[in-house]
Amino acid sequence: MNATIKSVLLASAVAVAGAGLAVSAQAADLRVGVWDLPPGQGNPFTGRSVPSVFVWDAVFDPLVRIGEDGAAVPVLAESWAVVDDTTWRFTLKDGIRFSNGAPLTADAVVTTIEYLMTDEGRASSVGGEVRGIVGVTKVDDRTVEIATSGPDPVLPNRLALVFIVEPGAWTELGPDGFAETPVGTGSFKVEGWGANDVTLVANPTSWRVPELDGLTVIELPERPARLQALLSGQIDVGFGFSPDNIAQLESNGMVVAASPAPQVMSLAFATEAHPDSPFNDVRVRRAANLAVNREIIAEVLLGGLGAPAGQAGTPAAFGYDPEIPPYPYDPDRARALLAEAGYPDGFEATAHVVVGSFPADSEIYQQAVIDLADVGIDVDLQQIRFPEWLQYFLANSWPGEMFGSSWNASPYMDSIRPYTYMTCMKRTPHFCDEAMNPAIEATFAAFDPAEREQRLHELHALTNEILPALWLVEQVDVTAMAPSVSGLRYVNRTVYYEDVTVGE
Secondary structure, eight states, rough: OOHHHHHTTTTSSSSEEEEOOOOOOOOOOOEESSSSTTTTTTTTTSSOSSSTTTHHHHOOBBEEOOTTTTTTEEESEEEEEEEEETEEEEEEOOOOOTSOOBBHHHHHHHHHHHHTTTTHHHTTTHHHTTTTTEEEEEETTTTTEESSSOOTTTHHHHHOOBOOHHHHHHOOOOOOHHHHHHSSSSSEEEEEOSSSSEEEOTTTTTTTSSSSSSEEEEEEESHHHHHHHHHTTSSEEEOOOOGGGGGHHTTTTOEEEEEEEEEEEEEOOOOTTTTTSSSHHHHHHHHHHHHHHHHIIIIISSSSSSOOSSSSTTTTTTOOTTOOOOOOOHHHHHHHHHHHTTOOTTTTEEEEOOSSSSTTHHHHHHHHHHHHHHHEEEEEEHHHHHOHHHHHHHHTSSSSSSSEEEEEOTTTBTTTTTHHHHTSSSSSSSOOOGHHHHHHHHHHOOSSHOOOOOOOHHHHHHHHHOHHHHHHHEEEEEEEOOOTEEEEEEEEEEEEOTTOOOOO
């Protein structure tokens, strides 16, 4: 591993200073290549992860973000405190305005949270993850109190999921109209949506004024297309490369940064949508986990940058338990378990996956399918686009028995986060074993960090027995940019565009 990549792996942020080149500070436009645009355009409640954040991080701000050390840091909120076990008080920063000139006040937070508490809001991706919020009260123009149905010691971190919208525009336009012309407090504002791109212009009144004049986010679903676009100068930054792209990128003068991703790549079991599926038997789920050689996948397909996965958390997330090992590669034991479960000749299944978004994802899924076939589980791997995936996910309408999914601790970097959308906690769960519920609830009752960590360890151990998913690998993020780009930071799956410059 070369020194450049190794040094970046030691940090959770991408902070590249143009590889030592003299870079002009003049304003310019930045062109960013990603694998998909937000399916909900500028409605920030329709998702809260990559690829949508590559646009939304430029337009909106949450109350808090998560810093490099995993702790919540102020963004729109300047401070917060516990009032009682089910109430938090947040004080907003003064002097911040939205891109339409309206001031940021407590009304914006109230409007945002109240929408997420409606039936429509709770059905959204973000609303489902914060459905423990049961009330929001304006104390004064700069102060709000948020009530939860039970103790929630990570509520400030959880609110990193929630972008704050301008209440007047949201109320006047409604979710659909707002999605076309979103109004936030970020460094940029949307100028127009194209079929395959979104054009943004600088917001000169933003509290974090950008160095750039404009930003264009371009949809390039296939990784080779992003690679060629960067090498040919059609884009300045590309996200979602693979380790096997690094040598070619660097040999062409690109600056490459690789860092551990806060997510576990998996094939999830859609048992709720398919109650007759063999995967409803834990012995079959265990057999599937024993059938896959994660060590080879991590070493060969991720170039040793990733690691075999054996739990819902990653080392980057609070609550990760290093004492829980990945399932060993044991195809003989897998075959024996399948026979014990009544499938001595194996069975057929279908898995729907999105590829081109994370390093070597297509190859990883294909290798997992090869390993599964070796023990008798013949999986038909079907590729779909992210908007289709999201539709199936939100409605739990999976046509197949498995689907590609990540147990993602970002953006609030706590390993309880995946449980909010991969278990009975989800409004429309694809997998629900009520035996997990008490352990999940116990993590919310503990405000003491040491106690929470222990309860998360217990939850991970239980999950490793119940197995809602076929664990694959702890993923990595590989980002590359032209040497003319300076100042880009990518921290815990959050992009900071305001300090970016592009030179000649």
